[in-house]
Amino acid sequence: MSEFVIDVRDLHKSFGARSVVDGLTLKVAQGEICGFLGANGSGKTTTIRMLCGLLTPDSGEGTCLGLDLRKAGPAIRRQTGYMTQRFSYYDDLTVRENLELVAGVYEMVDGNEAVRAIVARMGLRAYETQLAGHLSGGWKQRLALAACVLHRPKLLLLDEPTAGVDAKARREFWDLIHDMAGEGLTVLVSTHYMDEAERCNRIVYLADGRIVVSGTADEVVRGAGLIIFEAAGDGIDEVTRRVRRMRGVEAAAVFGHALRVAGNDRAALEEATRAFPSLDWHEAEPRLEDVFIHQLAAKEAVQ
Structure with a gap:
């Protein structure tokens, strides 16, 4: 097998006249967590489905787990865990029954032992006999993760796995992901949560089916060239509404009692801040969320 678990080049996928993935090239190493x-609509889910063989690329080539992406879909899926955006197991079966069903689908010879082990690892023992439909969102996600890794895959594909889950459950979920990555599991995960993206070894930003930014969170933030000015004071909401319309201001948002103004044109931003001398302005470090908003603004400006 190649040193890369995912090694694909120039993937294209269209649905009718709409191009969803447009020349995507991606490499992910073993044990890496790639975010x-x-x-929405940037091509993340379609890419994930091509990587696990559920969709065939219109063109392009490469390997996943050392297997030909275009020819070996069933073999790739047997070694891959794929967790979709929505809970996709049976509400009217218990936690254990769902896992036993998955073990049967994969024809695991040690299915009973594997179920016992994953129930313990995911902290599901207290819920084994509970119907899946009665679980909270966080515990449903744990069950879904348990089902995805029950057959001991080498690659885990997660499509917005913690949407709608509370902060504590999200952190515990990610702790489990990092534990498994430390044991050699490779993870590709799509997310809209910036705190989750920062926990990835590397992040890849897609726009219109193309990769426009790739690197560690720190590299992506530094490479964006964003300038941030921050201020606090009275009338902050009114200032925010006014400053958004000023030249050079790409984004202006209130966080608590502080206003953050972002853009690439330092002179224009300084001029904008001088228009509100009653506020105590200072330059601040950009965050990954600032870069995410910047990329969205750039995409909208092109359209």
């Missing part, structure tokens, strides 16, 4: 970022 997929991008607006």
Whole structure:
């Protein structure tokens, strides 16, 4: 097998006249947690489905787990865990029954032992006999993760796995992901949560089916060239409404009692801040969320 678990080049996929993935090239190393970022419709889900053999690319080539992406879909899927955006197991079966069903689908010879082990690892023992439909969102996601890794895959594909889950459950979910990555599992995960993206070893930003930014969170933030000015004071909401319309201001948002103004044109931003001398302005470090909004604004400006 190649040193890369995912090694694909120039993937294209269209649905009718709409191009969804347009020349995507991606490499992901073993044990890496790679985060997929991008607006809705940017091609994240379609890419994930091509990588696990559920969709065939219109063109392009490469390997997943050392297997030909275009020819070996069933073999790839047997070694891959894929967790979709929505809970996709049976509400009217218990936690254990769902896992036993998955073990049967994969024809695992040690299915009973594998179920016992994953129930313990995911902290599901207290819920084994509970119907899946009665679980909270966080515990449903744990069950879904348990089902995805029950057959001991080498690659885990997660499509917005923690949408709608509370902060504590999200953190615990990611702790489990990092534990498994430390054991050699490769993970590709799409997310809209910036704190989750920062936990990835590398992030890839997609726009219109193309990769426009790739690197660690720090590299992506530094490479964006964003300038941030921050201020606090009275009348902050009114200032925010006014400053958004000023030249050079790409984004202006209130966080608590502070206003953050972002853009690439330092002179224009300084001029904008001088228009509100009653506020105490200072330059601040950009965050990954600032870069995410910047990329969205750039995409909208092109359209």
